[in-house]
Amino acid sequence: MPVTRGFVRRRPDGPEGRLPPGQYDTGSGWPVLTAEATPRISPDTWKITVDGLVDHPTSWTWDEVHQLSRSTYTGDIHCVTTWSKFDVAFTGVSVDVLLEAATPRPEAAFVMAHSSTGYTTNLPLSDVTGGKAWVVWDHGGKPLAREHGGPVRLLVPHLYFWKSAKWISRLELMAHDQPGFWERNGYHDRGDPWLEQRYQGD
Amino acid sequence: MSIDDVAPTATAWTTGRIISKELPTPATVRLRLHVDDRMRHRPGQHYLLRLRAPDDYTAQRSYSVASDDSDPLLELLVEKLPGGEVSEFLAEVAEVGDVLEMRGPIGRWFTWDVRTPALCLVGGTGVVPAIAMSRAARHAGAPDLLRVLAVGRSPEETPYDDELRRFGATVTYTRHATGTRPAGPPSAAELAPLLDGIELAFVCGSSRFAGLAEALLMECGLSPSMIRVEQFGATG
Numbered sequence: 001m002p003v004t005r006g007f008v009r010r011r012p013d014g015p016e017g018r019l020p021p022g023q024y025d026t027g028s029g030w031p032v033l034t035a036e037a038t039p040r041i042s043p044d045t046w047k048i049t050v051d052g053l054v055d056h057p058t059s060w061t062w063d064e065v066h067q068l069s070r071s072t073y074t075g076d077i078h079c080v081t082t083w084s085k086f087d088v089a090f091t092g093v094s095v096d097v098l099l100e101a102a103t104p105r106p107e108a109a110f111v112m113a114h115s116s117t118g119y120t121t122n123l124p125l126s127d128v129t130g131g132k133a134w135v136v137w138d139h140g141g142k143p144l145a146r147e148h149g150g151p152v153r154l155l156v157p158h159l160y161f162w163k164s165a166k167w168i169s170r171l172e173l174m175a176h177d178q179p180g181f182w183e184r185n186g187y188h189d190r191g192d193p194w195l196e197q198r199y200q201g202d
Numbered sequence: 203m204s205i206d207d208v209a210p211t212a213t214a215w216t217t218g219r220i221i222s223k224e225l226p227t228p229a230t231v232r233l234r235l236h237v238d239d240r241m242r243h244r245p246g247q248h249y250l251l252r253l254r255a256p257d258d259y260t261a262q263r264s265y266s267v268a269s270d271d272s273d274p275l276l277e278l279l280v281e282k283l284p285g286g287e288v289s290e291f292l293a294e295v296a297e298v299g300d301v302l303e304m305r306g307p308i309g310r311w312f313t314w315d316v317r318t319p320a321l322c323l324v325g326g327t328g329v330v331p332a333i334a335m336s337r338a339a340r341h342a343g344a345p346d347l348l349r350v351l352a353v354g355r356s357p358e359e360t361p362y363d364d365e366l367r368r369f370g371a372t373v374t375y376t377r378h379a380t381g382t383r384p385a386g387p388p389s390a391a392e393l394a395p396l397l398d399g400i401e402l403a404f405v406c407g408s409s410r411f412a413g414l415a416e417a418l419l420m421e422c423g424l425s426p427s428m429i430r431v432e433q434f435g436a437t438g
């Protein structure tokens with residue numbers, strides 16, 4: 001592809017080896033991108049359910065989920081609109097902990113994450129197990145803001161951030177892959193930032 | 203055959219040549235491009251633009267399409283953000299004849315099917331997709347299907363101010379009083395008459411604007427499931 005006449009690099013490189021191709025460091029910013037009206041969800045009525053192909057479909061309330069063993073993710077996040085944000089810290093519970101309680105059946109190979117707004121996003125089970133995904137309510141020591149998915153969102157930091165469904169309410173285990181909201185609307189099925197899996201056809 | 207059947211799902215990088223460049227308001231640049239192997243688009247979709255430096259560094263950003271699918275050129279309107287890597291380049295360096303890497307159209311959610319009665323509640327540069335939708339409505343001979351309430355700071359600072367008015371949009375100014383209206387954000391009373399019979403509302407603007415617009419729509423009784431939002435990236 002041609003060099004763009006008159007264009008020179010203006011953004012500094014991110015930390016060595018941490019900026020996936022085509023991304024830039026948004027610094028202290030955290031852009032908000034949402035497809036739907038931002039809901040107001042009270043922790044009093046919020047709950048999360050793990051169901052589908054599991055032996056023990058389970059729901060947790062706000063208090064119950066807070067009693068599970070917590071963990072914190074510290075690292076980077078990457079949005080398909082090309083910003084990356086370094087050294088964020090989110091605290092919540094590992095998806096492994098939720099799955100362990102619900103016990104996925106052997107045929108479960110995919111997960112559909114559902115938000116209370118109706119938003120969905122699909123993931124291979126292997127992308128949310130083994131310490132790679134969390135359900136989080138705390139960002140940088142503070143309650144997660146509503147526009148960033150508060151009170152509780154999914155966090156799958158090794159994939160583009162649309163996979164980290166805001167306002168998460170359900171993880172549905174499935175045998176077959178099925179596209180979620182953005183995946184039906186032109187985005188890549190998996191969304192690995194290091195492979196630049198942004199849109200269908202990448 | 204409807205545009206839904208012909209707008210592509212997967213797209214590849216191509217190139218576009220700048221055919222015209224204007225600065226219609228102090229802070230915006232309007233580009234009209236000839237896109238090679240252009241594919242059909244639905245109003246509300248966007249393109250990616252990728253700039254490439256001699257050291258192969260690239261910067262890519264999304265821009266909503268302002269033109270109707272029937273327009274031989276693709277029109278973009280970009281707000282110049284101070285220090286903005288891509289928007290300042292487009293406003294200050296890019297010239298007619300330059301060739302840019304482009305990819306699109308992208309996005310199938312924030313799009314209008316030119317059939318469903320709909321409202322656009324848009325602010326600032328967020329008017330761009332409403333322009334594409336209003337042009338499509340006019341082209342289809344069905345301008346009544348679409349109502350537009352646009353919010354700008356003043357007539358001089360509102361992109362497509364004249365065109366919006368010609369379309370019959372309600373244009374309100376936050377920093378400029380007119381003979382009939384004091385400066386300020388739109389009210390529920392101004393919005394309510396536009397909602398009769400609509401099935402979908404498209405909200406587009408900064409995240410602050412989107413928050414206000416959603417609240418206003420819900421105050422007027424719209425259910426969240428009727429609202430589609432596109433935010434142009436401002437930090438929140």
Ligand SMILES: Cc1cc2nc3c(=O)[nH]c(=O)nc-3n(C[C@H](O)[C@H](O)[C@H](O)COP(=O)(O)OP(=O)(O)OC[C@H]3O[C@@H](n4cnc5c(N)ncnc54)[C@H](O)[C@@H]3O)c2cc1C
Nearest residue numbers: 263264265266279280281285286287288289330434435436
């Ligand atoms: C689907 C989609 C459609 C879009 N359509 C349009 C469009 O039609 N017209 C248009 O002008 N833009 C549009 N945008 C925004 C556009 O993609 C870029 O984000 C914008 O042009 C800024 O890029 P930049 O390289 O100039 O600035 P950057 O170098 O990325 O940022 C410069 C500075 O401005 C801040 N900043 C970035 N965006 C904004 C903002 N919106 N308001 C305030 N500060 C900001 C950044 O945090 C940074 O500090 C769209 C974005 C999306 C996701």
